Amino acid sequence: MPPVLVGRDLHKWFGVAEALRGASITLDEGEIVAVMGPSGSGKSTLLHCLAGILAPESGQVHFAGRRIDQLPDRDRTNLRRTVFGFVFQFGQLVPELPAVENIALPLLLTGLRRKPALAAASAWLPRLGLDGLGGRLPGELSGGQGQRIALARALIANPKIVFADEPTGALDSVAADQVMELLVDAARAQGSSVLMVTHEPRVAGYADRTVLVRDGVDALRVGAG
């Protein structure tokens, strides 16, 4: 089966600094891949290029056989909204929306009516261990709880790929484990691929495969352990 996502010979500059120097990566359907590397190695840039958040200066990104790096911003936005899910390190929840509405956002964005969207979102709360907390605002949740909400939001629309940028970077190890278990279980259950950036080997251990990035190029691929 062909890979669902392919990044080939990607180059990206920020001013005079070259963040990516010909990085390449593939992601198979249902596969969980961790991208690791030291700070400034270009791992987040790689994730952003693959997700269509940034456009690489050269190289190609293909999703499901279709080249996406040259798509206009509008089409890339559509792609992110319909087939990608995102989890970031912090600050990703809309502060004014209660937890359940934050989870329902991707469904609402696709045009689903509020009632079924909220019902689907509420169904996630017990799975997240957040039963009864759906009405709380993000400011009233702990870091781990907030990250679990973000996780549910990334997965609720049944995306093909979940991009996670340091999803446990702001959490303690217990909360980090909870989040990773949820992410891996949910992704496997619905067949989503996961591409996550992390600098923690412990978190990378949840992945099927790890890609090490150094100085903007993929330096080493490690098989599932």
Next chain:
Amino acid sequence: MSLLLGLRLAVAGGREALLRLAFTAVAVGVGITLLLLALTGQAAVQGRADRIGWQDAAYVASGAGERPQPPAESADGALFLAVSDYYDGAPMTRAYAAALGADPPVPPGLVRLPGPGEVAASPAMRRLLESTPDDQLRDRFPGRVTMTIGDPGLAHSNELVAIVGRTPGQLQGVGSVQEVRGFDTVPNGFAYFYFLRLMLLIGTVLLLVPVVILIVMVTRVAAARREQRLAAIRLVGATRLQTAVLAAAEAGIAAVAGSALAWAAYEAGRRLLAATVTFQGGRFFLADVTVARWILVLVLVGAPAVVTLTTIASLRRVQVSPLGISRRGRRPAPPAWHALPIVAGIGGQVALGPLRGTVGSDTLDRLAPLFAVLAIVGFVLVGPWLCLLAGRGLARISRRVPGLLAARRIAADPRATFRAVSGVVLAAWVITYIGSTVDQFRPPDEAGAVRLRPGMVQVVTGGVPADQVAPLRSGPTVLARGTGGFMVSCAELSRVRYVPCPHTADSGRFEPGPGAESMAVAEVYIRTDGTLAAENRVRTRAANLVPNAIIHTDRDPDAGILFFAGIGRLASVACLFVLLVGACSLAAGMIGGLVERRRPFALLRASGLRLGELRRLVFLETAATMLCTAAVGVGLGLVTAYAAARQGDVGWRWPGLDVFGYVGGGVLAALIFSTLALPLLDATTRPDTVRYE
């Protein structure tokens, strides 16, 4: 130390810090400038009234006005009379004065009272006298022009006014002549002037709040970025107090720069206003378009103080910890007692009208602004509650994400939402108030007015023997006799005026009865060939025969129309000011909201929220609350205008549709103006922003 660090961060914190400093300084400067210029409006009207108060000396001395006899300022008095007159539609004042001793009072703008055979004229009047044939104008002012009335005695540099020096014998027995002991500069108690002053006073108070809100909004724009720096400084050991001082110093320096800018802009602006705004036929003297020195100092020093306090207060909402910023959780909904001040303020305003007769105008002068302030404070307290309702309503009807997000944002912090729109909402209040108040001066429709037919000259004598006006009757004339009511044949009158026949009950005119021929002549209507020269020859003859006569032709503008046009123009300038302030606040509020939510918005866009949807979200949360609260503001404007009319003893009538159109247009314009901030949305929330935030 914190102070110095704050100053250093503000001026040497890189391009972004400098931009933030410049933005705050300019916006604070705009707010203060507009406030100062608005304050000059009141001073200008007061200054003009003071300059020409001397013309009402006889009226005041007669006891007809509300003011008592002016205090004596000279040992000997003078006989004095001032009469309204016109030349080719231009209003002029024709005054007569006769000294009653060696030390008579002297009107402002003159060094001595003109003696018999002398005439003191304003510069504009001198020019007109020189360019007009004697029998048309010059002869109306018997004597030699020996003096020029200076600026202190003129409403404006184009005012047409002359004082004819007479002997006491010449003025004794002339109707309306009064002995005056001084030409008090305090204007008399004409309801219109009193009302205008009250209107300006309340209007200024109403403007003060939008300006303060603008300053607060601008200060908060920089808050989000500032808070991040404060967290970093807390990390290295700064205490809460030190971070507060640091923030205050940073904001304070921008505000001080804004004050300095405002001072310069105010000096330029008042010159511009004096050179361009025409009120009642002339421009204001620059010396009048100014605020008292203590007010200037208070505003220029007070604004930076408000900015500094606002900065410190805004820190209360966030927890600046060494590990970063966390906002406090859900704030409680506004409590019910917040409705009390507005009820008290509006109730007090309305109650002052009926109390007018008992408490006196001075007490009204003091109480009216107090109630106005109370009403505004009440509105500021109630506004968030209205926003909360608007948010809940929007949540109920929203089907799409932008609507839902906007509704939740409003409901999550209705105070912040109201802060953003409050400037425009208060502007809606102020404009409705000003527009409705100005409408009280609108003269009756042309159809209802009783106008002279072309070529007719009307001489209102006040009741003189027929012999006195006999020289005017060489041609076809119509006489009205009597003093209480005018006896005149309606058929005859309809030949000189557009009047319906028979006389209506409220016209004050009756068909002549027995003995009417022996009554005093109250009005003489003289037919001319309709040329300006002929009309002015009649005017001149009539003025010499009956100096206190009020003379009209159909060329003369209605005094009400003139006054209405004047205050209408002032009101337009005031409304423009208020709207500008409101629109600036709205834009600042929008920008502040964007800066504060930069990261969540950027992440939403990274997750697939389209820019258009984000724009709709920001626009909706502004528009929904603004329309809801502006409607309440319009209602309050009507109530306040009604209360002011009752206080000023001016009859109330509903404002025209144009007032509502003006308010609606203004609110819409402000909304459109605020969309200028929307392009910023794209720049600040680009998905790649998530890398740097």
